[in-house]
Structure formats: structure tokens, C-alpha cells
Amino acid sequence: MKILVPIKRVPDPATTIRVLPDGSGIATDNVKWVINPFDEIAIEEALRIKEKLTGEVVLVTVGQSSWQEQLRTGLAMGADRAVLVKHDGALDSLAIARILAKVISDEKPELVLLGKQAIDDDSNQVGQMLAEMLGWPQATFASKVEFADQKVTVTREVDGGLEAIAFNLPAVITTDLRLNEPRYASLPGIMKARKKELKEVPAESLGVDLALKLKVKTLAAPPKRQAGKKVGSVQELVQVLHAEAKVI
Amino acid sequence: MGDVLIFAEHQGGHFPKTTLTAVHAGLELAGKRGGQAIAVVAGDAPEALAAEIAKYGVAKAIALSHANLKNYLADAHAAALTALIKQTGAEFLLATATAVGKDLLPRLAARLGAPMASEITAINDDGTYVRPMYAGNAMATIELDGPVKVITVRGTAFDAAKPGSNPAPVEKVDAEIDAAAAKTQFVSFNQTKSDRPQLTEARIVVSGGRGLKSGDNFKTVLEPLVDEMGAAMGASRAAVDAGFVPNDLQVGQTGKVVAPELYVAVGISGAIQHLAGMKDSKIIVAINKDEEAPIFNVADYGLVADLFKAVPEMAEEMKKLKHS
Numbered sequence: 001m002k003i004l005v006p007i008k009r010v011p012d013p014a015t016t017i018r019v020l021p022d023g024s025g026i027a028t029d030n031v032k033w034v035i036n037p038f039d040e041i042a043i044e045e046a047l048r049i050k051e052k053l054t055g056e057v058v059l060v061t062v063g064q065s066s067w068q069e070q071l072r073t074g075l076a077m078g079a080d081r082a083v084l085v086k087h088d089g090a091l092d093s094l095a096i097a098r099i100l101a102k103v104i105s106d107e108k109p110e111l112v113l114l115g116k117q118a119i120d121d122d123s124n125q126v127g128q129m130l131a132e133m134l135g136w137p138q139a140t141f142a143s144k145v146e147f148a149d150q151k152v153t154v155t156r157e158v159d160g161g162l163e164a165i166a167f168n169l170p171a172v173i174t175t176d177l178r179l180n181e182p183r184y185a186s187l188p189g190i191m192k193a194r195k196k197e198l199k200e201v202p203a204e205s206l207g208v209d210l211a212l213k214l215k216v217k218t219l220a221a222p223p224k225r226q227a228g229k230k231v232g233s234v235q236e237l238v239q240v241l242h243a244e245a246k247v248i
Numbered sequence: 249m250g251d252v253l254i255f256a257e258h259q260g261g262h263f264p265k266t267t268l269t270a271v272h273a274g275l276e277l278a279g280k281r282g283g284q285a286i287a288v289v290a291g292d293a294p295e296a297l298a299a300e301i302a303k304y305g306v307a308k309a310i311a312l313s314h315a316n317l318k319n320y321l322a323d324a325h326a327a328a329l330t331a332l333i334k335q336t337g338a339e340f341l342l343a344t345a346t347a348v349g350k351d352l353l354p355r356l357a358a359r360l361g362a363p364m365a366s367e368i369t370a371i372n373d374d375g376t377y378v379r380p381m382y383a384g385n386a387m388a389t390i391e392l393d394g395p396v397k398v399i400t401v402r403g404t405a406f407d408a409a410k411p412g413s414n415p416a417p418v419e420k421v422d423a424e425i426d427a428a429a430a431k432t433q434f435v436s437f438n439q440t441k442s443d444r445p446q447l448t449e450a451r452i453v454v455s456g457g458r459g460l461k462s463g464d465n466f467k468t469v470l471e472p473l474v475d476e477m478g479a480a481m482g483a484s485r486a487a488v489d490a491g492f493v494p495n496d497l498q499v500g501q502t503g504k505v506v507a508p509e510l511y512v513a514v515g516i517s518g519a520i521q522h523l524a525g526m527k528d529s530k531i532i533v534a535i536n537k538d539e540e541a542p543i544f545n546v547a548d549y550g551l552v553a554d555l556f557k558a559v560p561e562m563a564e565e566m567k568k569l570k571h572s
Contacts, residue, residue, distance in 0.1 A: 013521060017385035026386060038502070097358060117502065119521075121381050123366045128322065128354035137432045138322055140351045143495065153435060157495045158347040160259070160446070164435035165321065177488060177502065178495050213363035213393045217376060219386045225527055228548035230539075234558050237533065237551050238565040245531045245548070247452070247510040248477065248569065 001055035001169075003046040004109035005079065006100050006130075007039040009063055009070045010120040023218035035070045038115025040077075041175040044182040045145060046113050047078045053147065056080045058107060062099050064088055068198060075193035076185030082196070083107075087203035092214040097129035102206045104134060109170065111152075116141050116174040127174035137167035141176040250283025253333060255343035255352070256301045256309075257320075258289060263301065265449045266344040268408035271304045273401040274342045275409065277371050278307075283339060286310060288332065290325060290423070292318040298418045303411040310336075314423035319434035320348055326355040327429035332421060333360065333396060345400035346448075357398040364398040365390055367505075369405035383501040383524035403448055404507035404528055440496060447497065450480030452510045455499055455526070456492070457484040459515020459536065459555055463492040470514060473559050476566040482506065482526075484516045500525035515555045518543030535559065 011017065012032040020027055035043070046057045059074045059082040061067050071082040085099050104112065117124035131138035139145075139154035143162065146153045153166045157176045185193070203210060231237045241248045254274035257267050271287060278285040284307035289298040291313065298311035312332060316324045329352075333341055341356060343349035345367045357364035370378035372389070377399070381388050392399075447453060454474045456466055466483075474481045482499040483492065499506055501524040511529035516522060518534070518541055526532070527546055534547035537554050544550040551558060 011382070013383075016520070017382040019386045026382065092363060093354070094358065094361070094363060119383065119501065122383065122501065123364075124350050125354035125357070125364055125366060128351060129358035131322075132326060132355040132358035135428060138351075138355065139432075140322075141347065156347075158437075159264075159448075160496060161437060161439040162496075163437045165432050166435050167432045176495060177485070177498070214365065215391045215393065217389045217391055219381070219388050222380070222384055222387050225532075225546045227545045228532075228550065230544075230550045230552065234551065234553070234561040234565055237549060238562060238569060240549060241510065241531070241533070242569060245510075247531050248566070 001049060001053050001111060002058070002109040003049060003055060003111045003113055004058050004060060004104060004107055005039070005042050005046050005074070006060045006112070006114045006126070007043065007070060007074060008036045008061065008118045009033050009067045010036045010118055013037060013119055019219045019221045023220055025219060033070065035073055036115050036118045038117060038175050040182040041177070041179050042113040042115055043074050043077055043079060044180045045175060048180065058083065058109065060085065060100065060103050062087055062091065062096055062203065065200070071198055072193050073185060075196045075198070076189040077183060078189060080196065082198045084198065084200045085203050085206070086200050087210070090212060090216070091210060092212055093123055093125035093129055094213060095208070095210045097126050097133055098208040099203055099206060100126070100130050101133040102208050111169060112172045114174055116176055127172050131172035134170070134172070137171045139165055139171065140174040142173050143176050143178045145173060145179070249339050250278065250281040251336065251338040252278040252281070252283055252285045252340040252342055253336065253338040254285060254287045254306065255329065255341065255349070256287045256289045257343065257346060257348050258291070258297050263297070264446065265408050266346050266403045268304065269403045269406050270342060270344040270401060271301065271306065271409035273371070273406040275305055276406070277340060277342060280371055280373055281339065284308070286336065286338065288312050288329065290317045290328060295418065295420060299415065302416040302418050304409040305412050306416050308416050309418045311418060311420045312423050313420060314425055316425050316430050317423060321432045321434060322351050322355050323432050324425050324430045325352050326359050327425045328423035329356055330359045331424040339395070340397050340399060342399045342401065344403045346403070349400045353398050353400050360396050360398065362394050362396040362398050363392045365392055366400050367402040368399055369402050380524070383521050384527065385520065402505055404505055440494065444474065445480045447480045447482055447499070447504050447506055450508055452477050452479035452512070453482050453499070453506050453508045454479045454512040454514065455482035455484065455516060456487055456514050457516030458486040458490060460487060460492060466492055469556060469559050473563040473566070476563045484519070484522045486519070513543050513547070514559060516543055517541045518546065
């Protein structure tokens with residue numbers, strides 16, 4: 001099965017994010033960049049499917065040349081080749097989905113696997129938009145993916161329980177936390193990754209509409225919550241919650 | 249222009265509180281953009297529910313009806329709602345960012361070629377919106393450009409709408425769904441059985457973290473306190489990652505966002521991504537044996553203690569308080 005995995009480069013989730021004083025963005029000095037954790041889960045799932053059913057795993061990202069680093073990491077995990085759609089400026093989810101839809105129309109994968117959300121803008125949009133643009137079924141927030149013939153059954157993490165839906169390929173699946181535990185790249189994997197194909201394509205060459213319809217005008221730091229007081233015992237805690245805070 | 253279609257999600261024949269939040273936000277948006285708020289209930293026989301939501305201050309309720317809308321499925325719902333937006337000429341489509349809202353609205357936005365703002369927390373008078381980014385470490389002011397705009401709201405950032413005295417008219421619309429948009433089949437819904445309040449609706453939430461050490465301890469140590477307090481139970485991502493509890497209990501950036509009157513964090517260190525899901529709670533209590541844990545920086549009341557002693561003790565104290 002040919003599987004395409006779109007990935008995004010984001011700040012390491014353990015990084016403390018600081019908004020620049022002029023509100024134009026976040027401070028990026030000292031930021032370690034990683035593959036969006038949910039996309040890492042998507043790569044892992046694609047590799048497991050390939051190991052079971054054979055096929056090819058192709059990574060795609062849309063960003064600057066420096067994002068090659070994250071593609072190499074994905075190749076070291078075991079993906080076969082990668083495409084970097086180069087674009088330096090801001091793009092919104094619609095434009096990203098249009099770019100990916102174009103890449104997919106050339107690559108013709110049977111399955112697209114990606115993270116449910118990127119942990120930088122937290123939008124949770126691209127997978128669903130892409131599915132609609134392709135006219136494919138979607139399964140977001142997947143915690144289990146099962147194949148039988150050409151049919152896929154996906155268990156989804158929804159409010160209040162687990163939902164199962166089924167459809168034929170091709171389709172778009174977005175990953176949730178419990179789908180799998182991503183592997184680390186092995187040393188031989190890292191060596192091999194250096195020789196794998198990594199193609200750069202300018203976004204402008206794809207002939208899709210990149211106009212920004214969602215503009216981030218300014219960023220501000222959120223209001224800070226002040227630390228309160230320490231209590232000495234459980235009895236005191238229950239007492240203050242009852243008499244002072246009046247919440248129990 | 250300025251009209252707002254509010255997607256009124258229903259579960260098991262009822263509207264969850266998150267739907268009433270969407271109605272409230274939709275009314276505010278329509279007020280600020282000079283349009284009317286119209287609620288839409290989709291289903292195979294949505295008339296009764298449409299009549300119910302018509303009581304909540306909207307100008308009209310639409311019962312969007314089709315056999316393929318019986319169970320929620322993104323592709324069929326997106327097709328039916330897109331046709332309705334075109335038919336009504338509405339400028340906005342709005343829903344709360346529940347699992348359904350998050351699944352459906354981006355698909356709808358793509359079908360409309362419309363920009364989408366996820367999980368907004370404020371509607372500004374100048375036409376902009378505020379939404380959190382980077383796990384809530386940055387609040388972005390954003391602008392949407394286009395004849396139609398799609399918006400999900402964060403449930404904790406808006407009040408729930410209240411019923412008024414005059415119900416609005418209900419209009420039945422037979423949905424249009426082409427075969428190409430019905431490629432997905434519903435298989436099953438396995439509901440988590442619980443007598444406890446829903447996480448996003450509870451007045452009190454008690455959450456456990458990695459400090460609980462096992463799923464069994466969630467049951468034997470944490471749950472008695474949860475039930476003594478009449479609370480909903482939550483968990484940190486670390487506890488979900490470790491397999492202690494299912495993911496639908498996860499409070500945080502990539503789980504549920506809650507803002508109860510009282511949030512009790514037990515054995516939770518307070519990672520950025522967890523704080524993103526609970527820091528707007530009215531009162532926060534932290535119980536942790538590590539006094540350096542970052543959770544204490546946001547807690548109104550902190551107790552440095554071994555949770556395996558403190559939690560059963562607290563359950564006991566709660567019992568005493570109830571009987572006093």
C-alpha cells in the first residue's frame with residue numbers, strides 16, 4: 001500500500017513558549033524543532049501498515065528548506081522518500097490542504113495519514129480539509145486502524161466513548177494519542193536516511209491558490225494566573241474550600 | 249449578510265451543554281455582525297429537537313432532515329450543511345469545538361472554500377477573533393477573509409444560552425446529499441459507561457496524573473474521592489499515555505478543555521499541555537508530593553503530601569462535611 005504522511009515542524013512540546021514583545025510571533029531562539037508529535041504517530045502507523053502489507057511510505061512537508069531536518073528524521077524512522085514543498089511565508093490551513101491535495105493527485109497514494117492537530121497553531125483542520133478536497137472519506141482522532149480487503153475500519157476517540165466507522169480506500173486518517181508508540185530512529189536508520197530521496201518543489205510551481213484567508217494580526221501572552229497558598233493538611237484544605245472558596 | 253448558522257449538535261436525543269454554548273456564542277456573533285442567529289439540527293427526524301432549540305433565543309430553527317443524517321458522519325453532514333448555507337445566504341457557520349465540531353467544520357470549510365477559526369475564545373467588535381495557540385501560551389488576534397466564514401468556539405469561553413418565553417419558528421428542510429458525499433459507514437458507538445457528570449459539564453473535576461502509578465489506583469484511590477465530591481473524573485496526558493485511563497478523560501491541549509468551579513489535580517506535575525486544558529477553572533487545588541511541581545504555580549490551594557494518604561483522607565473529610 002502506498003501511504004503519504006504529511007508532517008509539520010513544530011517547537012518541541014517541552015519548550016517554554018514566549019511571545020515577542022511586539023506581538024509579531026514567538027521567540028525562536030533556544031527553540032528545539034521537532035516533528036509534530038501527532039505526525040510522528042502517523043509515521044509510525046504508516047510504517048507498521050507497510051511492514052504488514054508491504055508498500056511505500058512517502059513524507060511530505062510544506063515549509064522552509066530547514067524543515068529537511070524533520071523529513072530526514074522521518075526517513076531515519078523508516079519512511080522511503082520525502083517531498084519538501086518549499087514556501088517561506090505564512091500559509092493558512094486551506095492553502096496547506098490545497099498544496100497537499102495537489103501533491104496527492106501526482107503521487108496517488110491509497111492512504112493519507114497525518115496528525116489530528118499540530119501543537120503550534122492547534123487548529124486541527126488540515127486532515128479534514130484535505131479529505132473534502134480529494135472527495136475521500138475521513139476518520140479523525142484514530143486510536144485503531146484495521147484493514148480487511150480494500151475496506152478500512154477506524155476506531156475514533158470521540159466525546160463519551162469510542163466510535164467505529166468504515167469505508168473503502170482511498171481515505172484520510174488523522175491520528176490520536178493512543179494509536180501507537182512511535183519508534184526512535186536507529187543508527188543504521190539514520191545512516192540509510194542520508195541516501196534516501198528528498199525532493200524539493202517550490203510551492204509556487206504547483207499552481208494552487210496560496211492567498212491567506214486567515215491572518216494572524218498579533219499575538220499576546222495570556223493573562224497569568226497567580227500562585228495561591230499552601231495548606232498544611234487535608235483538614236485545612238477541605239475547610240478553606242468550604243468556608244473561604246465556598247466551592248464545596 | 250451577518251447571519252449565523254449555529255450547528256446544534258445532539259447526542260442520544262439531547263443537547264449537551266456545549267450546544268447551548270454554541271447558541272450563546274452564535275447569538276453574540278449575530279449581534280455584533282448585524283445578522284440573525286439560526287439554529288440547525290441535522291438528523292433523520294430532527295423536528296422535535298429543532299422545536300426544543302427554538303426556545304433558546306434564536307430567530308429560527310431549521311430541522312435539516314435526511315435518512316443519511318441519522319448517525320453523525322462528516323462527509324454527509326458537510327454536504328448537507330454546505331447546501332443549506334448556500335440556500336440561506338448565511339455569512340457564518342458556528343459550532344462548539346467538540347469531537348463532532350472539530351471533525352465536521354474543517355471539512356465544511358473546505359467544501360465552501362471558506363477560512364476557519366478553531367476554538368475562538370472571544371468575538372471582537374472590530375471583526376476580529378481571539379484564539380489560543382501554542383497550548384494557550386499565546387493568544388492570537390485573527391482576521392477571516394471571505395464571504396463565508398467557519399468558526400468553532402471553545403466551550404469554556406462562552407456561557408450557555410438560556411431558554412426564553414417565545415419559541416422561534418421551526419422550518420423543515422429536506423437535505424441534499426449526493427452519493428459521492430456518503431462514502432462512510434457508521435459501524436458502532438461504544439459509550440463509556442459512567443454515572444458521573446460529563447467532564448465538560450461538571451461543576452467539580454478531580455483529575456489524576458502519573459502520580460497515581462496505575463489504572464487500579466485510579467479506581468481504588470481516586471474514584472472514591474471523585475464520587476464523594478460528585479465530580480467528573482479527568483486525567484493528565486501522562487496518565488493516558490501510561491495506559492491508566494482512556495483518552496476521553498484527558499484534560500489538556502490535545503484533550504478536553506474544562507473550566508469548572510473547582511478543579512482538583514492529584515499527582516499531576518502541571519506540564520504546559522495539561523495547564524492548557526484547565527487553567528481557566530475558578531478554583532484550582534493541587535495535591536502533589538513534589539513541592540517544586542509547576543502545578544503549584546497555578547493552584548489557589550496547594551497541599552504538599554503523599555496522595556495515597558491525602559486522597560482517602562480527603563474523601564473521608566468530604567463525607568464528614570456532607571453529614572455535618
